[in-house]
Amino acid sequence: MNNLPPALLAAGDTATMPSVGYGALIALVGFIFASLWIGALANRKTREGSFMTGFFLGNRGLGAWALALTATVQSGGTFMGFPSLVYTHGWIVALWIGGYIVVPITGFGILGKRLAQLSRRTEAITVPDLFRARFGSPALGLVASLFILLYLSFMMFAQFKAGAIVMKTAWPGSGVLSVNEDQKPFALSTNSLSALKEDRVPDSVIEKLTPLVGHGFSTERDLASQLKSLLTAEELTESKDRIVKRSKQLDRLYLYGLAIFSLTVVAYTLMGGFLAAVWTDMFQSVLMFFGVMVLLFASLHQAGGLENATRTALKNTGPGYVYGPGYDDRFEGPKAAPNAKTAPRLAYDAEVPREFLPLSLALSFFCVWVWSGVGSPASLVRLMASQNTQVIRRSIYLLSVYNLGIYLPLIVICICGRALIPELPGQTDEIIPRMALLSTKDWPGGSLIAGMILAAPFGAVMSTVSSYLVVLSSGLVRDIYQRFIRPQATPGELRKAAYLSMVFVGAVAVVVNISPVAYLQAFIVFSSTGSAATFLIPAIMACYWRRATVAGALAGMIGGASTVLSLYLLGILEKTPEQRIGQLTSFRPYYLCDVDPFLWGVLVSGLFSVGVSLLTSPPDEALVSKMFDKEPAK
Amino acid sequence: MRDNTDPVVRTGRREALIVVGIWLTAGIWSVTASYRLGYNRPVEELKLIWGFPEWTFWGVAVPWVVCVIISWIFGALFVHDADLGEELPEEADELGLGS
Incomplete structure (x- = not known):
């Protein structure tokens, strides 16, 4: 431990910051070419069979590896948000993610087989397709596709921005190692403070700016008003322009990043459709598994074993780091008092610690991970594409081994991280890249390995975007164009429509991200929870309940969606008292009775679906029989 | 009928019920063990098992390994294989999607 270079211990100091060099850039370019190559491969495979099932569903031919490694919710968050939480709050995050121990078995075991069968019987290509045919109701299909288009657009737009920022930061010398997915247009990092020092901004001013580190601002005016409260009038006129310039996150490099990112993703998705999305996702997942393994052994070695790491991390923090409900930096930390008083925007009461995971939330998350995995439209589509029941069975254990090999090691790596790097103010998102640099620095080819791990979020973002692109485009082409505008469209026209819709969606995403809208992020946070709450109960009913009616499914969708939406709106608009639980974010939901909104959404959705189904007259027996009974012998 | x-x-319905049972059991085990061993405890009593805090070991790591084994058994033995049916031949496709 003691032979660590002090440079790495003093986080965020630009002058001595470990150099990323070209490692990350090489890895990134590698990712881009690999993805395009995979797109081309998928293109050949897609051409077997009809265009629609080929392009949007890979001819229902997903094997076990593809199904297991891509059907789960994995995004840039796995390698940025999650590690940052472990680093910040400690061991308790293991319980936060605890639901993942059963995610493989629930994700495939509950709906898998039956959904795959239903999608064949109904010839469904998309999730709305399935609802429409299962309940024999075009209206239900339309509502489902509108929900999906809405949720996925929001989630995808944000990913474009994350991708662009990762590209930008991979540029050697950018001095940033990682970014938050909800990066605000203006933010001060410790790096920008050192840059200000070079700009000859007086030390006294920089000192006053320190509490702002790590906080984002949506507009220049927000930043300016914050500066006004911290600085004197003189200091303000003298340095304001320089401070604003240094805190700008969206500049020319960002626009280049956005262009390259969008072109790559749209290009390979256009070539290979669903299969391209699935295969790049799989490629990425396998690569990450090895990356995490290497990093695990390297960091355990560096920290002198896990026991030593836990004890050192505990020494660097406080008792909350090894116990529930989690460590609160601002409360227990060495600099807690002054920080707590000057921290802007986050109403913080230094008297009461923030509970990251009280019992109610521990229970909530055990349900949230499991059931949002079952109900999310992206995983429903993958199940529809699975080849046969053997594939589903094998996916269950493949994924369970994979998850154990990714999440538990990531936790251990971040605990070692807290032992080796005691503090990372405002930059906890960088913990994985920093650990990668730190633990591979003496290895031959270490910078390339580090580069690969640095590029991981980019790969994850790319594969997420491409799978959303496929679902969005299938929604536009299948559920809107073919259903309502041109039912007699020829395969050639459908192909053209699919390509056009992808280019269109990509273009809209670029335009939206040139100057991101302030409240977009709020909808994104809501979308991922909301989509699962909307579709979970209706999907279960569609699979297993003969008595379910159209009105019931419709009520379930709308009930679930609006419950989650209103709880998020209550929290975001700050109409409810600040609750001192959960993650510290600018877009918090309202935890009614301290329980996560997703569960309320599912509860309401369940009551509505069952209640309304029972109140309305039973569904057409012939239709139900076609969906539930043995197929007549031919 | x-x-x-x-x-x-x-x-499918039976397997889904078994899975829900597994989920409930795992959840109760994990949260109860973690809560009893890991909340409101004095830090002096911290016990580490292989470097994990005691509660993480019994409440997360052990059930995780058990669940992997159960997933294996469930996937290998309990899920019935079945014919999922064929899609209609493309000529018969109501929307004329065939190429």
Whole structure:
């Protein structure tokens, strides 16, 4: 431990910051070419069979590896948000993610087989397709596709921005190692403070700016008003322009990043459709598994074993780091008092610690991970594409081994991280890249390995975007164009429509991200929870309940969606008292009775679906029989 | 009427119920163990097992490994294989999607 270079211990100091060099850039370019190559491969495979099932569903031919490694919710968050939480709050995050121990078995075991069968019987290509045919109701299909288009657009737009920022930061010398997915247009990092020092901004001013580190601002005016409260009038006129310039996150490099990112993703998705999305996702997942393994052994070695790491991390923090409900930096930390008083925007009461995971939330998350995995439209589509029941069975254990090999090691790596790097103010998102640099620095080819791990979020973002692109485009082409505008469209026209819709969606995403809208992020946070709450109960009913009616499914969708939406709106608009639980974010939901909104959404959705189904007259027996009974012998 | 129900529906429903049971058991185990061993405890009593805090070991790591084994058994033995049916041949496709 003691032979660590002090440079790495003093986080965020630009002058001595470990150099990323070209490692990350090489890895990134590698990712881009690999993805395009995979797109081309998928293109050949897609051409077997009809265009629609080929392009949007890979001819229902997903094997076990593809199904297991891509059907789960994995995004840039796995390698940025999650590690940052472990680093910040400690061991308790293991319980936060605890639901993942059963995610493989629930994700495939509950709906898998039956959904795959239903999608064949109904010839469904998309999730709305399935609802429409299962309940024999075009209206239900339309509502489902509108929900999906809405949720996925929001989630995808944000990913474009994350991708662009990762590209930008991979540029050697950018001095940033990682970014938050909800990066605000203006933010001060410790790096920008050192840059200000070079700009000859007086030390006294920089000192006053320190509490702002790590906080984002949506507009220049927000930043300016914050500066006004911290600085004197003189200091303000003298340095304001320089401070604003240094805190700008969206500049020319960002626009280049956005262009390259969008072109790559749209290009390979256009070539290979669903299969391209699935295969790049799989490629990425396998690569990450090895990356995490290497990093695990390297960091355990560096920290002198896990026991030593836990004890050192505990020494660097406080008792909350090894116990529930989690460590609160601002409360227990060495600099807690002054920080707590000057921290802007986050109403913080230094008297009461923030509970990251009280019992109610521990229970909530055990349900949230499991059931949002079952109900999310992206995983429903993958199940529809699975080849046969053997594939589903094998996916269950493949994924369970994979998850154990990714999440538990990531936790251990971040605990070692807290032992080796005691503090990372405002930059906890960088913990994985920093650990990668730190633990591979003496290895031959270490910078390339580090580069690969640095590029991981980019790969994850790319594969997420491409799978959303496929679902969005299938929604536009299948559920809107073919259903309502041109039912007699020829395969050639459908192909053209699919390509056009992808280019269109990509273009809209670029335009939206040139100057991101302030409240977009709020909808994104809501979308991922909301989509699962909307579709979970209706999907279960569609699979297993003969008595379910159209009105019931419709009520379930709308009930679930609006419950989650209103709880998020209550929290975001700050109409409810600040609750001192959960993650510290600018877009918090309202935890009614301290329980996560997703569960309320599912509860309401369940009551509505069952209640309304029972109140309305039973569904057409012939239709139900076609969906539930043995197929007549031919 | 019900005897005519497709076997995939019946086995699927039964498997889904088993899985829900596994989920409930795992959840109760994990949260109870973690809460009893890991909340409101004095830090002096911290016990580490292989470097994990005691509660993480019994409440997360051990059940995780057990769940991997159960997933294996469940996937290998309990899920009934079945014919998922074929899609209609493309000529018969109501929307004329065939190429």
